[in-house]
Amino acid sequence: MRILIVGGGYVGLYTALRLQRKLKPELGRGEVEIVVVSPDPYMTYQPFLPEAAAGSISPRHVVVPLRRVLADCRIVVGEVQTIDHSKRTVTLTTLATEETGGTEQLSYDELVLAPGSVSRTLPVPGLAEHGIGFKNVEEAIGLRNHVLEQLDIASSTRDPAIRDAALTFVFVGGGYAGVEALAELEDMARYASRYYHNVRREDMKWILVEATGRILPEVGEEMGRYTVTELRRRNIDVRLDTRLESCVDRIAVLSDGSRFPTRTVVWTAGVKPHPVLAATDLPLNARGRLRCTPYLTVDGVDHAWGAGDAAAVPDVSTDEPGKETAPNAQHAVRQAKTLGDNLARFLRGQPLQQYSHAYVGSVASLGLHKGVAHVYGRKLKGWPAWFMHRTYHLSRVPTFNRKARVLAEWTLAGLFKREIVSLGSLEHPRAEFELAAGGKPPQNPPGNPKGSS
Numbered sequence: 277m278r279i280l281i282v283g284g285g286y287v288g289l290y291t292a293l294r295l296q297r298k299l300k301p302e303l304g305r306g307e308v309e310i311v312v313v314s315p316d317p318y319m320t321y322q323p324f325l326p327e328a329a330a331g332s333i334s335p336r337h338v339v340v341p342l343r344r345v346l347a348d349c350r351i352v353v354g355e356v357q358t359i360d361h362s363k364r365t366v367t368l369t370t371l372a373t374e375e376t377g378g379t380e381q382l383s384y385d386e387l388v389l390a391p392g393s394v395s396r397t398l399p400v401p402g403l404a405e406h407g408i409g410f411k412n413v414e415e416a417i418g419l420r421n422h423v424l425e426q427l428d429i430a431s432s433t434r435d436p437a438i439r440d441a442a443l444t445f446v447f448v449g450g451g452y453a454g455v456e457a458l459a460e461l462e463d464m465a466r467y468a469s470r471y472y473h474n475v476r477r478e479d480m481k482w483i484l485v486e487a488t489g490r491i492l493p494e495v496g497e498e499m500g501r502y503t504v505t506e507l508r509r510r511n512i513d514v515r516l517d518t519r520l521e522s523c524v525d526r527i528a529v530l531s532d533g534s535r536f537p538t539r540t541v542v543w544t545a546g547v548k549p550h551p552v553l554a555a556t557d558l559p560l561n562a563r564g565r566l567r568c569t570p571y572l573t574v575d576g577v578d579h580a581w582g583a584g585d586a587a588a589v590p591d592v593s594t595d596e597p598g599k600e601t602a603p604n605a606q607h608a609v610r611q612a613k614t615l616g617d618n619l620a621r622f623l624r625g626q627p628l629q630q631y632s633h634a635y636v637g638s639v640a641s642l643g644l645h646k647g648v649a650h651v652y653g654r655k656l657k658g659w660p661a662w663f664m665h666r667t668y669h670l671s672r673v674p675t676f677n678r679k680a681r682v683l684a685e686w687t688l689a690g691l692f693k694r695e696i697v698s699l700g701s702l703e704h705p706r707a708e709f710e711l712a713a714g715g716k717p718p719q720n721p722p723g724n725p726k727g728s729s
Contacts, residue, residue, distance in 0.1 A: 277308050279619070280366065280384035282356050282552070284314025284342050286608035287390035287584035287615070289674060294616025296348045299623070303348050308623070310349040311382070313368060317342055317353050320413050323605065323669045324682070325453075326641065329416040330460035331695050337681045338413050340674045354380075359556040361387060361580055386579050386619065389558070389566060390612075391550035393585035393603065397543065402524035407543040410457050417699075419542065423461055424468060424698035426539060430479070431472045441537040444481040446528045448520045449544035450491030455503065456641050457544060458484055462512060463643035468696040483513040485520055485530060487545070494604075494638035495650040502657055503640070503648050547603070549586050561588045565603075570630040572615040581619060583611035583631075593634045607633065609672065639665040 279295065281288050292312050302308040318339040327333045342351050354370035357379060365383050373380050395409050408422065409415045426442040433439050445465075447458040466477045484491070484507065490500045491514070504514050515530060520541070522529040528536040549564045558574055559567040566582040567575040568589045574580035583589065585603040589611065601607045614631040621628055637651035639661060647662035649655070656664060666686065673679055 277385045277623070278383065279308065279310045279386045279388065280382065281310065281312045281388040281390065282359070282366070283390035283392055283550075283584075283586075284312055284316065284319050284351075285390065285392040285584065286319070286605055287392070287612045288312055288314060288388070289319040289340065289342065289345065290609055290612030291388055291390065291583070291616045291619075292346050292349050293674075294613050295620060296346065298616060298620035300348075302623075310346075311352060311384070312342060312346060312349050313352045313354055313356055313366070313382070314342060315353070315355050316412075317351065319345075319674065321669075321673050321678075322411075323452075324673070325410065325413065325416040326456040326460040328413060329410075329420045329457060330464040330643075331420060332460075332644075332689050333682055333685050335413050335417050337678060337685065338416075340678060345675060352382075356391070356552050357555060359387070359389070359552070359558070361557050361577065364579070386581070386623075388581045388583075388615065388619070389553070389556075389574070389586060390582065390584050391552050391586050393547035394550055395543065396546040396548040398545070400520055401522040402526075403520075403541070403543065406523050406526055407541050410453050410542055410544050411547075416457075419457070419461070420464070421698045422540065423465055424696060427465065427468060427472055427475055428698065429539075431475050437537065439479075441526060441539050443475070443479050444483070444528075444536050444538040445540045445542070446483045446485065446520070446523075446536060446538050447542045447544065448485045449546065450484060450486030450488070450514075450516075451544065451546065452492070452494070452638075452640060454484065454486075454542070454544035455492055455507075457542065458482060458512065459507070459642040459646070462510065464694065464696070467694050471696060478511070481513065481536070482511070483515065483528075483536065485515050485518050487517070487519045489516050491516070492638075492640055492648065495640055495648050496655065499648040499650050499655055499657065503642065506642060506646065506648075506657075547585065553586055563588070570632070571618055571628040572611060572631055573618075573628075581615055583615045584608040587611075589631060592630055593632045601631075601633075605672075606636070639668055641665045 299308050318341050320339050324338045328335050328338045354368045356366050356368045358367045365381050367379050395411050430439045430442040447454050462482045469475045469477045492500045492503050507514050519531040521531050523541045528538050561567050565588040566586055568582045568587045569575050570590050570592045572583050589601045591599045591601045610633050618628045639649040641647045645659050645662050647665045648657050649661035649664050
């Protein structure tokens with residue numbers, strides 16, 4: 277029997293881990309095979325992306341290698357293109373098929389669909405050309421290099437227009453990703469500015485654009501207001517009830533009429549279900565998420581399971597009819613454990629259990645020693661909230677190996693100064709050799725979104 281898990285994120289990793297433990301006898305006898313298909317050979321712990329971007333954590337320690345952790349599973353690095361559940365087959369592309377331009381088919385007996393989500397973009401003019409995402413570790417490190425590069429550009433030019441655009445940073449989206457990324461990077465850039473003789477922290481403009489009237493809704497209205505006050509105290513321009521209308525020619529135009537020449541537009545305005553869901557014959561809800569039952573089975577379909585961002589799971593912990601669990605990491609990790617247990621029970625003919633978990637609260641970092649939290653009804657801010665943020669996520673990052681490495685890096689960061697080196701050349705590692713060999717150095721496309729020189 278083959279269990280196919282589509283996705284190597286929270287749900288994919290934790291479900292596979294659970295199945296490895298629960299089905300150990302069957303795996304040992306060769307009766308069950310677990311196959312994990314993921315576009316990357318690692319799982320990214322996304323709450324650590326802002327700290328990775330700020331240099332507090334090494335990028336290698338934000339990711340968990342699937343092959344090492346899932347030793348009893350078969351890992352396939354590839355992208356699922358279509359799923360035909362009626363025939364129990366998926367069509368996928370791998371690194372090998374990309375060489376030939378073909379596809380590969382894989383059959384299965386049980387399907388766990390957990391591809392997660394992708395960035396939700398809007399048809400904003402210039403966004404595709406100049407916007408920077410913040411969804412994976414590559415984007416986080418690229419953004420860190422980009423911000424430090426802008427300080428280099430500003431310190432080496434006498435053109436006030438170029439300097440002003442380089443030191444203007446616009447973040448769109450007031451959720452976790454936007455607020456934490458802006459706060460951590462502003463903290464880092466403010467620290468780095470002391471090493472530039474002609475760049476002061478007052479020269480930089482940091483702008484947060486949010487279309488609704490509040491930010492960080494997960495931590496509650498009161499903590500959201502405190503966050504706005506804290507950011508504005510740091511001279512961060514928070515624009516509520518405001519939208520980005522255009523960023524053509526590297527000019528951010530806002531709905532309130534403001535115009536900011538900028539080389540940095542970071543888009544973190546929400547996510548949407550992975551597009552592979554639309555390429556299946558499985559039932560979806562109006563938002564494009566997989567319709568699931570409280571048992572984490574796909575509604576009305578046998579041998580198909582779902583959880584996480586891609587699944588619409590009824591929230592049985594409340595009496596509110598029609599309410600679904602929020603698409604966040606807290607639910608995804610817990611749903612994965614229930615899904616793994618239920619799948620093992622199903623294979624052994626045992627009754628399934630419903631997923632039920634009351635949301636306990638949220639924590640958010642606002643830079644070094646600053647944060648907000650609303651956990652178990654208690655509201656914290658400042659250093660205690662920052663400490664709780666680190667403690668909570670350290671306890672949740674998978675494997676003892678990663679916990680120890682992250683804790684060691686935090687300890688060393690407290691003893692030594694920040695690293696403020698930009699490694700932008702990582703984007704073109706062969707450029708110098710190609711030039712030495714008589715070739716032409718790679719040219720950045722017009723309007724390079726990262727603003728590389």
